[in-house]
Amino acid sequence: MKIAVASGKGGTGKTFVATNLFNVLSGRGEKVTLVDCDAEAPDDLLFFEAGKRDEFEVTHQVPVISKDACTWCGRCSSWCNYNAIFYVPTAKVIEVIENLCHGCGACSFACNSGAITEKPVVLGTVTSFTTSAGSPLIESRMRVNEMSPVRVIKAAIKEAGNEGTVILDAPPGTSCPFVQTVDTADYVVLVTEPTPFGLSDLRQSVETLKTMNKKCAVIINRADIGDNGVKDYIEEEKIPLLAEINYDPVIARCYSEGRLITSEDDKIAGLFASLADKIITEHGTGSNKW
Amino acid sequence: MKVAITSTGNSLDSTIDQRFGRCAYFVIYDTETGGVEILPNPNRDAQEGAGPASVQLVASRDVRKIISGEFGMKIKSLLDSLRIQMVVYKEPEKTVQSVIDMLKK
Ligand code: SF4
Ligand code: SF4
Numbered sequence: 212m213k214i215a216v217a218s219g220k221g222g223t224g225k226t227f228v229a230t231n232l233f234n235v236l237s238g239r240g241e242k243v244t245l246v247d248c249d250a251e252a253p254d255d256l257l258f259f260e261a262g263k264r265d266e267f268e269v270t271h272q273v274p275v276i277s278k279d280a281c282t283w284c285g286r287c288s289s290w291c292n293y294n295a296i297f298y299v300p301t302a303k304v305i306e307v308i309e310n311l312c313h314g315c316g317a318c319s320f321a322c323n324s325g326a327i328t329e330k331p332v333v334l335g336t337v338t339s340f341t342t343s344a345g346s347p348l349i350e351s352r353m354r355v356n357e358m359s360p361v362r363v364i365k366a367a368i369k370e371a372g373n374e375g376t377v378i379l380d381a382p383p384g385t386s387c388p389f390v391q392t393v394d395t396a397d398y399v400v401l402v403t404e405p406t407p408f409g410l411s412d413l414r415q416s417v418e419t420l421k422t423m424n425k426k427c428a429v430i431i432n433r434a435d436i437g438d439n440g441v442k443d444y445i446e447e448e449k450i451p452l453l454a455e456i457n458y459d460p461v462i463a464r465c466y467s468e469g470r471l472i473t474s475e476d477d478k479i480a481g482l483f484a485s486l487a488d489k490i491i492t493e494h495g496t497g498s499n500k501w
Numbered sequence: 502m503k504v505a506i507t508s509t510g511n512s513l514d515s516t517i518d519q520r521f522g523r524c525a526y527f528v529i530y531d532t533e534t535g536g537v538e539i540l541p542n543p544n545r546d547a548q549e550g551a552g553p554a555s556v557q558l559v560a561s562r563d564v565r566k567i568i569s570g571e572f573g574m575k576i577k578s579l580l581d582s583l584r585i586q587m588v589v590y591k592e593p594e595k596t597v598q599s600v601i602d603m604l605k606k
Pocket of ligand 2: 280281282283284285286288321322323324325326327
């Protein structure tokens with residue numbers, strides 16, 4: 212099964228939850244894969260000792276326009292939904308704005324004059340690692356200046372396959388990259404904080420998931436530092452509360468130093484283990500063991 | 502010569518829109534005839550590429566100069582390639598009419 216771990220704008224602990232959940236499952240010998248889907252700023256790797264296994268580039272095809280063959284009909288520009296073909300016939304200017312191009316191929320199709328050919332452009336890379344505990348960690352990394360990380364994320368998720376448990380550390384926000392990531396998941400864990408900001412972020416994520424018909428559950432991080440707004444809200448929405456993790460300077464320091472608290476603190480490891488069991492027994496296929 | 506001024510509304514008393522690509526309206530003023538044309542900007546809510554699409558729009562009207570609060574980097578090079586002059590005018594309080602008056606002098 213695929214579990215997406217997400218958290219609105221970020222900074223509320225989704226990476227913390229994703230990496231520790233992965234660590235606990237991996238530690239007890241289950242088949243588990245972690246996919247870092249935050250392609251704009253992947254950082255899951257920081258928490259593991261891991262060796263690189265494989266790497267490939269994700270590309271798409273962008274148009275190349277030959278001015279000599281162009282008959283200035285304007286079809287390519289009007290077919291492009293993304294304003295990626297800059298076309299001013301009076302000045303004899305036609306130009307592809309590559310970082311706006313989505314590689315959809317509509318313009319090549321539209322051109323009847325054979326003026327458009329295509330060339331591959333690299334969008335990012337997908338790198339597979341194996342952690343010291345023997346589990347795969349797959350990182351998506353978008354190339355700087357690209358418009359959208361979606362293709363790179365999708366390629367990384369595909370690379371993870373379908374065996375055992377796949378944990379997706381989802382990109383922040385609720386826009387396209389988030390939607391495309393959680394769309395592939397069987398279950399979504401939303402990590403939030405008990406503050407007005409946390410609540411408003413959570414609301415947005417929940418509303419988005421509702422439109423997608425996705426089941427979700429909530430983990431409240433730093434549960435003892437805020438108010439009751441988040442709890443009241445999830446009760447009202449009948450969203451299961453998976454766990455509450457209290458603020459602990461030891462956890463915070465451990466995280467900021469790139470270490471995993473579940474490798475150091477048995478109590479918290481236990482909390483994550485029961486959390487994992489809750490998700491897997493309630494929603495998994497039961498075939499998650501080796 | 503035609504000049505495009507980004508405007509927050511569809512009258513000459515509207516203030517200058519500080520955004521170029523996502524401005525509400527373009528006011529196109531012809532310095533020779535004194536004629537004025539007001540175009541709603543179809544790109545104001547475009548998800549992506551509002552800047553280039555707006556350049557394309559004003560360029561198709563044969564505009565030689567654009568007056569707005571700010572232009573993105575990519576826009577500058579597109580305007581250069583079309584030899585359209587770009588005037589940065591960071592005066593959000595000023596009306597379009599006041600800019601036209603300046604152009605008249
Ligand atoms: S491939 Fe699609 S997005 Fe890219 S320029 Fe052509 S029509 Fe536009
Ligand atoms: S569709 Fe082809 S011929 Fe027409 S403007 Fe585009 S490149 Fe030129």
